[in-house]
Amino acid sequence: MGVDQTAFTAAMLDPGMKVPAGLTDPEGRNAGKRFNVYRNNVVLSLTEALITAFPSVCRRVGEGHFRALAGQFLRRHPPKSPLIMFYGDEMPDFLAGIDSLSSVGYLPDLARIDLARRQSYHAADARATDPGALQALTTEALMEARIGIAPATRVVSSPWPILSLWRQVMEGAEEAGTVPEARAEDVLIARPEHDPVLIGLPPGGAVFVTGLQAGQSFAGALDAATGAAAGFDLAATLGALLSGGAITKIIGKDEG
Amino acid sequence: MLDAAQHPFDRLPDCPGVGYKPQHFTAIMENAGPVEWLEIHAENYMGDGGRPIAQLRALAERFAFSVHGVGLSIGGEGPLDQDHLKRLAHLVGWLNPARFSEHLAWSTHDSHFFNDLLPLPYTEETLNRVARHIDQVQEAVGRQMLLENPSNYLAFAETTMAETDFLAGIARRTGCGLLLDVNNVFVSATNQQTDPYSYIDAFPLHLVGEIHLGGHDEDADDTGQPLLIDSHGAEVVDPVWALYDYTISKAGARPTLIEWDTDVPEWPVLAEEARRAARILEKAAA
Incomplete structure (x- = not known):
């Protein structure tokens, strides 16, 4: 049979x-x-x-x-x-x-970070751009440009202080009994070389990065981020992207 | 380590190799000892980049490679996963390994992947199906594949032919070679209460392009009969070394892999297993 x-x-x-x-x-x-x-x-x-x-x-x-x-x-x-x-x-x-x-309640968001780290680990390699290349642009040229984001870049947005919680769980980073301050946190997962790093983003940062990933112009992503969080901290967000090696190219208005 | 000037990497040397584990990268690059080639599980290197691919590129400059698929489900009732076949062709294309092999087993059914090597009955019908799938695989990767004999824990009442005849028939139909896993032979023979030496005697040894050796666990079935389980989580046991010695004395030296996939030991333990294989291979060459 x-x-x-x-x-x-x-x-x-x-x-x-x-x-x-x-x-x-x-x-x-x-x-x-x-x-x-x-x-x-x-x-x-x-x-x-x-x-x-x-x-x-x-x-x-x-x-x-x-x-x-x-x-x-x-x-x-x-x-x-x-x-x-x-x-x-x-x-x-x-x-x-x-x-x-x-x-x-934050367990699903811990899982999202674990997933994002793994995707980042296996993503395609990309060479980070020289941080000076951004500063070399006029404000007008920067606003019109599109920014290439490395394939290993991910963003996790959470209503929980998820980065603090993740570190607490993985690294035992907190003093015993300390509870992270109750606030929403967005996390950038980037891969400077072979090991993914987690970097906290300011409010609106996730909107900005996902806007760039979707191919919006710098100005478009900035508008969206400011709309999502008044007082959006652009400098901190760019600092996070640059330290994670997540910016791979700057595409001028007339290129590509 | 092989010197590329002496040994081209387009064939596996008749020497010991090991299943590559990332934790051994530094040890292997510094001094691989008796290990002259490496094998990877294809599916672990199907990401787009990062450390796994970087390590593989670095190792491929110094070692011959064998790519061993564990997810094609060649024995599956359904069609082969065409996306997976493309990923495999891509890996084999850029790495250009000396060998590519897969299992006489299935692992995918109804679009679900079970991450285990599941058994099939040996009949004319399954032989036709497996041969058809191997034709597709060899076409897609553009080279001969080796088909590996499985570890058997149970039998199918519907089976009509011996596993050795089944494998020989498939090789004849498709032109594929065979990968002889000597530990699997021992595990299957023990579980089926047959003689492993008779299996080796019946095996078409001239088609063997690679040999596997690994460890197994011991359990018992409902009636207290021994039930060995292929675990790749321990040293090769003495009776398997003896069966391997017998195989090499009949077949001559062949590329021989030490497989250790769970509870992976420090590098020196693995190197010692490879050294033991090397001594048997050298005896055959003498």
Whole structure:
């Protein structure tokens, strides 16, 4: 009797299901525990991948709890691609839907930072422009220019002090018992060379950077950022982009 | 380390290689000892850039490479993932490895990827399907591939042919070569209560372009019979070394990989495993 791959995978993902007839031991008896090797391998290998992928979430909830969450996640969202290094796009929304985690409301945003760091790590290389190139432009030329942003650049916006929280979880950066000041934080993830860095952005900074990424002119992105946050701190935002090596080119009005 | 002037990188030398792990980068660049070539899992180098690709470029200037795919799902009932095939062709195109290999297994079904090597029955129907897929792979990457024998934990009642006949039949149909994993032979034979030496005797050794050695875990099935699990997380055990020695004495020296993918040890432990393989290979060459 044949065991097709639909029957095999259904039984593999559900330990409560019987091992399909037609899978046997050397004596021709039902494979029983032998089939569990595949059940275990799939769960274990994907769980390990998620532990690697979401270090801050794993630390925040504890590894034992995270393994249990991973077991639920991988059954609900099996990978859609063999590129396991990018597995877990659905994790932030998945965590947001877990009632028992609602007291840790910022957990999905920790997951977003973990995802962004991983995407940044594997993104294409790009040479950063000389910081002097920006200063060399007249204000008029700068306003009309478009700014090339490195492929490894990501932005995470959060209603939580997410950068402070992420550092607290990953680096133990806080004194015991210190709670970060309650405020929204935007984070720039950039990759000066091979290791992604996290840099805090001032209010409106995320709007500015995503505007540039979308191909808006400097003036257009600046308008949008000022609209989003009166008193938008342009200098601090440019400083963050330059220190992260995130600006790769300046495209004048008449170029490209 | 190979000297490019002496050994072109377009073939694997009949020497030990290891599965490359990023934590060994510095050790390998300083002194690779008995290790003369490296293997990577293709899927780990399908990002667009960053450290993985930079390390690979640096290593490829000094070592011959083997690219080992773990995600093509050649034994799958569904069609091959064309996007994945393109990514593979891109990697093989720029790296230009000495070898490319994949598994007699499936890992994707109904557009879900399970990150494990899952088994298939050996029948005329599955032979046709696997051969068709290998034709597509060899066409896409523009070179011969090696197909690896799996670790078996269970049997399919519907199977009608021996694994060695199945592999030989596929090689005959497609022109692919074979990757002989000696640890898998030992694991499968133990689990199926058959003789691993008879498997080697029945294997078409002239088609073997690469050999794998690795560690396994020990468990037991429901009736208390030994159940070995291919884990790549430990040293190669003595009975597998003996089976490897037998294989090399029959086949002659072949490029031999030490695979260690979980609980990866410090470099000297891996180098010592490679040294042990080197001694057996040197005996065959003498």
